[in-house]
Amino acid sequence: MKKKKILIRIGSLRHGGAEKVLTTFLQNISPEKYEIDLLLNLYSGKYLKEIPDWINIYYLNHGEMITTNRFQDIPQKAYRVIFQKILRTFPSLLYRFILKGKKYDIEFAAIHGMRDDILNSPQKTSKKIVWIHNDLRKTEFHDYTDAEIRKFFGFDKIMVISEHIQKDFENQARTEDERKRIVRIYNPLDTHEILEKSKIPLHLPSSNFHPLFISVGTVFPQKGFDRLLKVHKKLLEEGFAHRILILGDGYDFENVKRLKTELEVDETATMLGFTDNPYPYIKSADYFVLSSRYEGFPTVLYEALTLNKPIVATDVSGVREMLNDGELGLIVENSEQGIYDGMKRMLTDPELATTYQNKILNFTHPFSLSNSVKKIEEILDLL
Template identity: 75%
Template sequence: MEKKKILIRIGSLRHGGAEKVLVTFLKNLPKDKYEIDLLLNLYSGKYLAEVPDWINVLYLNKGGMITTNRIQDIPKKAYRVLYQNLLKTFPKILYSTILKNKKYDVEFAAIHGMRDDILNSPIKSSKKIVWIHNDLRKTEFHNYTDQEIRKFFGFDKIMVISEHIQKDFENLAQNEVEKYKIVRIYNPLNTEEILNKSDASTPLSMTNHQPTFVSVGTVFPQKGFDRLLKVHKKLLDEGYQHQIKIIGDGYDFENIKNLKTELGLGKTAEMLGFTENPFPYVKAADFYILSSRYEGFPTVLFEAITLKKNIIATDVSGVQEMLENGKLGLIVENSEQGIYKGMKKALSNPESFSQYQENLKDYKMPFNLENSVNKIMEIIDE
């Protein structure tokens, strides 16, 4: 049987949730069934090394992400933007050169930012799929209006990762055909791998005797690490001794690091950068904290649930669903004050978290890796 030809597009394979989920999906696909071209805007990122070797990786630009505006970086940055915009405006150039006029059966936008790139494809016969990982009303650079979200109905299938996002799209659907396009799929998550990796030796910095809060995520304003540090400082000033560990990297890393210094938190807050295996840190911590301003469906919470951690999370998209309306962890108001109240409760009354531990004991994930991968394959194949 002839292999189905698929084009997948994403910005890069940096250390983000959507990138991690995409690579997990690719690693679990049967290689004898599909011929996949993975086209990156920028050939960079920690997850590049994990892409299976049978997948053909193509790119528009090479080199690391430029996050500064230093004079010497501006020409390179400008060239990249102009080149990408040229190929976006005249997609036939991209398809005839880099993609060598290949006729794809399926074209797949692995993040919402690739919407127009896929919808403007010169291949009119291909099935077009988009994967929405965020609450589009509250994204980093662009809060989508109803009119902007309606454009996603140009896809044949709209894969969403949470009930909140699903309802938003369903409310904008104008008929049953459009409603049928919306499919909710849990992110592929390898729980067995998480458990195995968490058994690596406990990091030295986690062996102190103070209560420790750990948070994992790309260091963007979205993740609210600035709020976390300010609350940490306030609680220390009130006499609550504890430590914070932030695991992750991103364009806001230096800003958060500077804030840590300004607040005088050199001894109690640690920024560990990106690590390929954050799970021993999560396992060794007393509490997992999600301080995000917005999310789509924070997969990191399922990782914390897998490791049976005490969880404190701001009330963002996906959290009520994942924590079963507060049965599996403490859900706090999405504000600095909410984070403060949650952490203060954890430090002043840790026994109150025993109810969550009880509920986590026999908790079974509502999905597994195989089911999620099979569901996406069904969408590709139907």
């Protein structure tokens, strides 16, 4: 059987949810059926070493992401911006010199940010797919209008990861053909990997054995860690002893860290930065908190559920699906007050946490790794 030639594009393989999901997918897709080229804007990220050897990796620039404006970094930063802009303006140069003139059956935007890069491909006969991981109405840098959403209908298939996102796209579809292009596929999630990595010994300071709330995610304003710290401060002032642990890194890290000091909670709130294995920390915590202002589909909740953690989560996209409409965790108003109410309820009602843990143990999730990979392969095979 002739292998389908597929080009997949993503910015980098840094520590983000979409990057992890793509890596898990590539680890489980059949090398017998596909020939895959992975094109990165920037050759960097923790998941690089986890990409299977049979996948060809190409890149536009090499090195770590530059997040500062230090004088010594400006020349390299400017070079990257100019170089990538030239390739976007003249994509035929990219396909000729970096991709070596290869022809593809399918071109795949692994994140919504690669939309225009794939749609402007000089290979007009290839089928086009996009994977939407976020609620595009509420993204960090760009709130998408109806007109912007409409541009995604240039793809042959639009893969979305939650019911909320699916409904938004369906509302913008103008024909039955456009509606059929939209397909909901839950992110491939590896339960075995989570359980195995959680077994690594971990020794957290007891700090008088106060209950520990953990939150994990890239430190962007989207994740609401500022709200979490303010709630933490308020609960402490009211006499509710507890600790906070935040795992993750990102451009907002120093701002959130500074807020932690300003709130005078450095003794009870810890920011450990990025770790390539958050699972032992989640396992050691008493509760998991999702304080996000918005999400696409928060797969971190699946990790917390796999490790049987009582959850407090703001009511953002994907949470009701993940927590089975509140059966498996406490869904709160998407506000600082909502986070406060949820954490306080956990601290004052220990039986609530036990109830959630018992329900988690007896629940079978639909988020099967094999099912998700199988559905994506079916899409690739039919195009």
